[in-house]
Amino acid sequence: MSAPSWRSAVRARLAAFVGEPTSPQPLGVLRIGVAALLLIQAWSLSESLPELLSNRGWVPWSVSEALASPAVPRVDAVVAALAPLGISQVAGLQGLAFVYVVALLGLLLGLHTRVSAVVAWVIHTVLLNSISFFSYGVETFAHISLFYCVVMPVGTAFSLDMRAGRLSGAPSALATLSLRVLQLHLSLIYLSTGLEKLLGPVWRDGTAIWEVLMQPQYGQFDFAWLAAVPWLVKLSTWGTLAVEVGYAFCIWPRRTRGLWVALTLGMHLGIAVMMGLWMFSGMMAVLTFAAFGWPLLHEAMVTRVRAAVLLPFHSGSAR
Template identity: 50%
Template structure:
């Protein structure tokens, strides 16, 4: 043994990998409350129901072959390798079911699935139907889709597998699922948290790689483009430093998200900053659904208590008995 550095051999060296594995296991699988996943389920379903109400008046214009994008043109823009309404139309045509009926039926199933998801009734089946019909609607009207639709579909897919019914649900009240902390709830929560951390970090670094977010140009364009303009902010031309500060703030919030939303001391300020950022997007750019969904995701992932309650502290009488 002479000549070998101290600490590389013996029981201590064998304990180190085991300690690392235990830490990973605690991080990913320590039993946790399903409350954050339930809040994600409820918040996402509520926002998507709001979006459905906004889209409903233009249902056939968006998804029909005689709508805004007609016939083959719509099919060119559609992502044909994924499920879409056209598949259901072709499948049901021999039965005499027309395109309008298929579109309406898909929309009704989607809304009913979201309502069931909201209250947690047959939650997993509702998540499957909501995800599938959302995917069909999204791929059929692919030219009108933007980032929030992709986010919504991804997290609907997560809800298919996560135990979101284990809290705040009819399924729990009716005894269809068990409540209480579970490793599955912890794993589901970690997936959501890590996903959001990577997304915000990538978005922030992507913005930081160009000049527009450093010199205020990106902020100026965001509030002045006709399709996003909600208020007359032309006066920003006389105070360009405000746009610069706003751009730097966006970079700080997004890049800092992956690092500062995890520690307990900085978690709440970063949740508030992130929600405020998306509230600003909704207010000044009119992207209400986008702002609401992103706020729901952060609140559910980092602002809802996931740790199971610890053992109750002994009462005064018990403490006196222990002392005596």
């Protein structure tokens, strides 16, 4: 193949990879999963709202302000803006939380999806900048996911907007481009995380899982018995490295995609059960399932339905 034709073939394949119209269903799955998880989180934290956000909570505003970004509003600014209207601090915080939950419900149902996503993302930005002392990985990925819901056509599948005719669920190039961005982002996240773990000696010698499970804040059960089976600890530690580093390479080929989706979901289930990080594991599982798992599952379901429909026809023809 000559150089010009080789370059043309690569350009054509790349253009098809990022721009050939595909179904927006994975983006709808992303929207529903993210909104559902954040609603569960909001419900679980509802009784702790004053302690998390008020000036007399666990971390006073004078302390949390030092950890916050000065370029992003905080809840104290919202409370101060509402004070001239006669709205107390408690009422202001409750109102902010109420609007956030309503926006998440709109996002979950796909009702005025773009507006709901923008409102949820903006309020989440304010909340995240106000409680950075308590935030960990799940908050970062939730924030990224909400931003994706703002800029991606997540309302074009499984939504009330589509049912009402406000949005079309037809395959589109924008859906394909959005899905590729999500897939590439996840690949970079897992690869960089795995490579960073490789730099740590406890990951290379296979004892990292043991050290994590022995920490009181993470160990949900008594794992002291693992001391008698060191090979299992090493297998779990190196298996985690293999899943994370191999994600970027094995999640794309069709032959290994299903296996790596299953391994990744299994890894996050293990993290949730053994370390108690249910929200973090759930968020990462939603991202992987939406980006890579749903297309495989949907294709398998379509194939099975077609086989079930065509089987009686073929059987009748044979008779």
